[in-house]
Amino acid sequence: MLRHSFSHKGIPFPTEMEIYHPESIDFITNRFQVLDDDIFSVTYPKSGTNWMMEILSLIWQQGDPSWCRSVPIWDRSPWLESPNALEKLKSAKPPRLISSHLPIQLFPKSFWGSKAKVIYTVRNPKDLLVSLHHFSKLANFLEEPESLEELLGAFLQGEVLYGSWFDHVKGWLGLRGRENFFCISYEELQE
Numbered sequence: 001m002l003r004h005s006f007s008h009k010g011i012p013f014p015t016e017m018e019i020y021h022p023e024s025i026d027f028i029t030n031r032f033q034v035l036d037d038d039i040f041s042v043t044y045p046k047s048g049t050n051w052m053m054e055i056l057s058l059i060w061q062q063g064d065p066s067w068c069r070s071v072p073i074w075d076r077s078p079w080l081e082s083p084n085a086l087e088k089l090k091s092a093k094p095p096r097l098i099s100s101h102l103p104i105q106l107f108p109k110s111f112w113g114s115k116a117k118v119i120y121t122v123r124n125p126k127d128l129l130v131s132l133h134h135f136s137k138l139a140n141f142l143e144e145p146e147s148l149e150e151l152l153g154a155f156l157q158g159e160v161l162y163g164s165w166f167d168h169v170k171g172w173l174g175l176r177g178r179e180n181f182f183c184i185s186y187e188e189l190q191e
Contacts, residue, residue: 010105011163014141015080024083025106032086032108037095038116043078044168045101045161046131047123048186053077055189056097056119080108101162104171115180120172123167123186129155 005012006022013020031059041056043049050073057076061067067076078092080100089096100107111118123131133151134141142161146153151160158164175181 007104012159012161014161020081021083022119024086025081025102027086028080028102028129029106030109032080032110034108034110034114034116035094035096036115038098038114039095040080040098040100040111040116040118040127041121042100042102042107042118042172042179043121044123044128044165046128048189049099049101051186051189052119052121052184053097053099060097083175103163103168104174116181117180118172118175120175120181120183121186121189122169122173122183127186128165132160 002144005014006020007013008022008025013025039056041049041052043052053073054068057068057073058065066110074082074085075088077097077099078088078097080089081102085098089098129148129152132155133148135147136144136151146155154160155165158167173183176183
């Protein structure tokens with residue numbers, strides 16, 4: 001449930017954050033150049049994105065936490081959807097860590113001919129919904145739902161940020177079996 005949004009190919013994006021524009025999403029999908037050694041952390045919102053990026057950052061630095069403590073997460077792993085991330089990624093030395101919530105149909109077409117890796121983190125939708133409910137109370141670009149039941153209705157209709165969880169997960173899980181795709185659940189991370 002977004003206060004103000006635009007729909008791009010059926011997927012709702014917020015307009016209030018001033019980082020999402022149909023033109024930038026189109027650029028990402030059609031013209032962004034994925035490099036063979038890129039590593040993408042892809043999630044549906046509230047599925048463990050920051051947690052996964054902290055894990056990858058620590059792996060990247062052989063367990064040394066100083067990089068994580070001194071460099072903001074959005075600089076260590078820029079959001080693909082963010083226009084200022086595109087500038088950061090142009091000058092980043094490979095291999096690049098990149099975060100994204102994009103559904104598979106809006107992901108860069110250049111990914112399909114690359115050896116880039118995707119780590120997809122999925123979360124139980126019941127827990128995700130509770131997390132989204134609490135997040136909606138804090139994020140000024142989201143409309144605070146009157147109740148969890150109201151948010152559930154919007155969630156089931158795909159009328160939330162990044163659209164349908166079901167479509168998002170189904171699309172990405174279609175890559176299972178590919179050498180450059182790894183899926184892990186939030187619940188497995190907790191274990």
